[in-house]
Amino acid sequence: MGPRPRPEAALTRVVSSTIQQFTSQQFTSQQFTGQQFTELSSIAKNRGCSVPTVSEQTKSTEAQPAGNKHEPSSTRSYSGVGVTPGRIIGVIRQMPSPVSEPTPGEQLSGTTADDAIAALRTASKAVHAELKNRAEGAKGASKAVLEATALMAADPLLIKGGIKLINNAGLTPERAIWEAGASVAEMLHNLGGYMAERAADVLDVRARIVAELRGMPAPGIPLSDTPFILVGEDLAPADTATLDPSIVLALVTSSGGPQSHTAIIARALGLPAIVAAAGVETLADGTEIYVDGAAGTITLNPGATERAAAAAWTTTSAVLSVFDGNGRLKDGHLVPLLANVGGAKDAVKAAAANAQGVGLLRTEFCFLGRDTEPTIDEQVEAYRGVFDAFPGKKVVVRTLDAGADKPLPFLTDATEPNPALGVRGYRTDFTSPGVLERQLQAIALAAEGTEALVWVMAPMISTTDEAEHFAGLCAAAGLQIPGVMVEVPSAAIMSASILTHVEFVSLGTNDLTQYAMAADRQLGPLAALNTPWQPAVLQLIRLTAAGSEAEGHHKPVGVCGEAAADPALAVVLVGIGVTTLSMTARSLSAVAAVLASVTLAEAREIAALALTAPTATEAKERVRAALPILAELGL
Amino acid sequence: MSERKVTIASRVGLHARPAGIFAEAVAELPIEVTIAMEDEPAEDAMDASSILSLMSLGAAHGDVVVLRAEGEGADEALDALVKILETDLDAE
Structure with missing residues (x-):
């Protein structure tokens, strides 16, 4: 059987692209209890996140009758790890528990x-x-x-x-x-x-x-005509299909982590969500709760304070849901905000969210799940769907990034002992020459007859030679604007030299972090190392920007890793000298709102605070303290 | 035993939505209909009203399958089913 397109795979794709975002973040998808939970808590503390505990206040008030007047508040609260911001009040519905396996060999008795x-x-x-x-x-x-x-x-x-x-x-x-x-x-x-x-x-x-x-309730999300907050242990991937965001107001789970399915689904749907909130599984259906998805807190019997906060969020989220398509700082300094997309459907959504172009088109969607290379015609059709969504705007196409966590049977060797350091990205051109040239040819053909401004970049470039060779291949294919990704620390250090051969660089902060810190992105125990807040990673970004200045032609330095989607880091990146940011379309409005609150001079001061911090935790704390708007917006 | 050979028209093959539409149509018939790939023996034919069987058949766009049925109305039923498979069900 050959590969076939999957018309019903759209949701899966949304979710899997979100999975990719999550794998770049600080946690793995393990569910944790006991010792792991303690480890998570310390990681979360390091990130400045809330830590899952049932609060002291909860324990003391639980033991007392409700309505005790000596207690300043009769509210009970729970906390977990906030994964998507949002403040909301609603009644809960518990997700029915999963169906248990009937006993093996269970025989009929008393019935025919x-x-x-x-x-x-x-x-x-x-x-x-x-x-x-x-x-x-x-x-x-x-x-x-x-x-x-x-x-x-x-x-x-x-x-x-x-x-x-x-x-x-x-x-x-x-x-x-x-x-x-x-x-x-x-x-x-x-x-x-x-x-x-x-x-x-x-x-x-x-x-x-x-x-x-x-005669038990059907597993899965409860049916309801009225909106509710869904509470459960963890959601399964299949639940996405039946989760209606106009009915489900927020997600709260007792287990799971920041990379659990619940978190992935919440991100994809933009729902406020808290995971690892131990104890919420005991709440009765119909209980009214207040959820703060940024702080990771759940409050029972919400009072005037919570109602005011929820009302304020409704206003804020309306502001945060709109990006006017013109990324800029308070002083008018322009910072184009682009979208990362993985195919034509994504591109149409990104255009609707007013993205100023595509800063990263992942072309793997054309190749993954296939046993053979797609034909040039197939590729042309796939790329054109994206280009057509952005007439007159920039679309940066990243050439095939196979290998490591994205193996392809016809390109990569699955038996490599160390795939992250192996033949991946641009390097597959060493072992399978021709695939890249045909892809560039397809990109050039797709660019003809569209109004998009097509740029191309190669992933996993390590040396000036490689950049020069790639620029040559682009020129041969008739592609005018070649660039490279800076993911390997050597490329960050050598950016001035690399930029003499290409027209732009784009920082892939996820891989740059993994390589700078020598910490596998997928490994939970290394989560604290794997954050772009690490001052060493910020220094490599600074070196890249400085290389562009030294080269002298003001060639663009973009960021298309997850760091660009974090509003606080976005300010730091601009202060360091990054010229464009590309992110998941859903983050555009929040990043734009925070950028508009600072001038370039202020962004530079904030960047200096992070660059000189001794630790990732301190870098983040210093920056957040300098950006009170984050707390105001509940981000 | 009536028999029809038909080429799968759906671009995605006999999968997902096209398989669902076809299985439902077969299930509504009063007779049993089997489906097999052109080169497979009749005894390996599968129940055409089963979406799981249809999907596991793995018939791609352009593949030829054989429909078989017995009994009263078999010919008319098969003719109607052939029309479904000759339509690009995924394009609708």
């Missing part, structure tokens, strides 16, 4: 096989009808996912498998469908690729049928 089969068929039909009903109310990608899962709930392959197990092994219908679902999921998993992804849908359907048989 025929009755068991009838019960299974009834449950299957009920789940089918419920999912179909939900599909009718859903839109776009969610609708397609729900329609497909509705059909799976009544699928003959699955149901007949269950019936066979009831007849032949005397199993209960719960256990029978559990095993039938497992074998279908395994079959799909073994088929690989697209089919393997559907295995999770079969397991979801299986859990729903078991819940139906047991």
Whole structure:
């Protein structure tokens, strides 16, 4: 089977691009308890984040009757790790607990096989009808996912498998469908690729049928016509399809971490969210709570203070949801704000959010999940979709960045002992020459006949020679504006020399941090090392900007890593001498609002505070103290 | 036994939405319909009303599949199903 496009994969793509953002951040997706939890707390403290605990106040007030007048406040509170800002009041709905596995070998007793089969068929039909009903109310990608899962709930392959197990092994219908679902999921998993992804849908359907048989609430997000705050242990990727952001006001989970699925979903949907808030699982449905997604706090029985804060956030978020398309400082100094995109759909969204162009087009979307190189025609079509969204504006295309965490069977060697230091990014041109040239040819062809101003850059450039060679390939393809990414510390140090051959550089702060600190981005225990607030990383950015000044032609120095999406770091970067910032479209408005609050002279002073700080924690603390607007906006 | 050969028209192949539309159409029929790839023996044919079976068949755009059915109305039913597979269901 060859690779195929996946029309219903749009949501998955939103989520996976968010996963990439998260992997660049300070935590891994492990769920933590006990010792890990303590480690997380210290990391969170180091980042200046709130630390998950049930507050002392909670413990003392819990022991007292409510309404005690000697207590200044009868409120109880919980805290966790805030992952998405926002202050909101609402009533909660608990996510039903996951369906537990029926006991292996569980035999029918007191009922006939025929009755068991009838019960299974009834449950299957009920789940089918419920999912179909939900599909009718859903839109776009969610609708397609729900329609497909509705059909799976009544699928003959699955149901007949269950019936066979009831007849032949005397199993209960719960256990029978559990095993039938497992074998279908395994079959799909073994088929690989697209089919393997559907295995999770079969397991979801299986859990729903078991819940139906047991007379338990269906797993997944509760149905409601009125808005609520969703509280649960952690969300699963499948929950994204049914999470309606117009009904769900905020997400609060008792476990999970800053890279958990809940956090990823919250980021993708822009919902206020708190994770690792131990104790919230005991709250009753209908309880009114106040959530502060920046501080990571949850308050029960919200009072006048909380109501005022929530009302103020409504006003602020309206301001923060709009970017006027003209990034600038208080003194009018222009800082173009661009978007990072991974395909045409992203690009259309970014254009709607008034991004001033694309600062990073990840071209991997054309290549990932394939066994062979896409043809030039396929690539041209894919790139043109992005270019067409930005007529008259800059679109910076990053050439294929395969390897390390993005392996490609036809380009990279999966057996490398040290893939992050291996043949990845631009280096695949050493081992598979031709792929890059064909991609540049496709980019040039796609650029013809569009009004976008197309720039191209190579990832993982380490030396001046490589930059010169890449510029030569671009010139041969007829591409006028070649540039390189600065992700390897050697490129930061050599930027003046590199810039004599290319027209611009763009800092990939995620990889630059990983290489400067020698700390794998994916490893939880190294999370505290992996922050762009590390003064050493900021110094490398400064060296890059200084290299551009030394070269003398004011060639642009951009940042397209996650650092650009952090409003506080954005100020530091501009103060250091970065000329453009590119980020996920959702962050544009917050970054623009904070940049507009400082002059260039102030940004330089703030940058100096960070550059001279001895530690990452202190750099961040100093900068936040100098930018009171962050607290005002709840960022 | 009636039999029809048909070329898959959907650009994404017989997957996801196209597979769902087809499986639903088959499920509404009073007769059993099987589906197999052109070069596969009839005994390996799968239940065409199962979306899971259809997806695991892995029929891509341009592949030829064989539909088989028996009984009253089999020919008319297969003709209707052929029309569905000859349409690019993903384009709608």
